[in-house]
Amino acid sequence: MVESDEQLVKRARSGDRQAFSRLVERYEPPALVIARSILHSWHDAKDAVQDAFVTAYQQLHRLWSPQKFGSWFLRIVRRHSLWHRRRRVSQSRKLTPMTTDPVQPLTQTTTLNLHSLLARLPEQECLVASLRHLNELSVSEIAQITGRPLGTVTKQLSRAYARLRPLLQDER
């Protein structure tokens, strides 16, 4: 039986750090992919995601609907990633004032496409597709976790595929 986000958030709020660790395990893959799409570096993405989890832990009392932890957390990830990128840009400028494009990624990998593709999806579709394919969860498990009906999750997945396929063609 998969524990829903709502149950885990409630337990975490009451001081159960183990419950929060479960949320970290659950949302780490989509968070890393989103952060990677913004920062173009796994190393920076890990830093941003780490900071995002700590912020989420500190702000957990502000989350009004615990069942919406996923989308709420991914928003924090985006914010932290952008902040990391800005900081990196300003540091690069200080260190190498003559560099023309400081945002250029240091390392490029072949999987870069998927990060940018997922980041272009609407929030809910990105979340559902990530949980399905990166966490390898079943549709019913995603429904339980997010507290959404099975039909809604299936629809969001289908829409995500429908959006991803043409984007993938364009990238190629």
Place this chain on the structure above:
Amino acid sequence: MPNDPLENLFQQTRQELQSLGSVLPEVQQRIQTLPIKPRSQLLPRSIAAVLVLATFLALLITRIHTLAPTIIPNPDLHLEVNGTELTEHIAAILDHRVVVVIWTYRGHGISAVPDTSAECRAGKYQLRTLHQHKLPDGRTFVCSLFLPDPAVSPALEPPSLYTTSTNNTLIACTTSPRLATPAQLTAAIQSASGDGSLPITVQDIVNQLSKQIH
């Protein structure tokens, strides 16, 4: 679908994520010393405050509506003192000397003198409340009977209505007795009731008057 490019891409990313290692140990270490803040009570409190305010306003508006003066067609007398409203609809002289007064009153903690079925002295009259009941608009309908002492003429020495409040303040109002037909008396009762109903009929009054005299 092993040859699906999308699935291949996902698989590649999964492998990459596995080789990266988890952020969990670092996160656990960092949150170890952080306290969990209690859930903010600001929003539920704000909602509760708004609800209380809305209820209070609704009650206030309802009360204002309830206390709004009722338009009474041609009352004999209408008096408003310190939030107390007193209206004499008719003071009819029956049997040449007995005075029947149909009146209404409204006000916080106000009651007619005397209560129903009680009897008391009021100047040169023996006063009895024949009927009293609360109307839907907040007023109280009263039918009072005044029996004069011998040699007292109601036209020259008219009786007075009395109401008393919770702090024992007595409000008196002198009536203007006149001869009236049963139809005029019925019309006054209907007017006093506000909705045209007859809380007491002329026949009831006459029957009680007969009992009182004999």
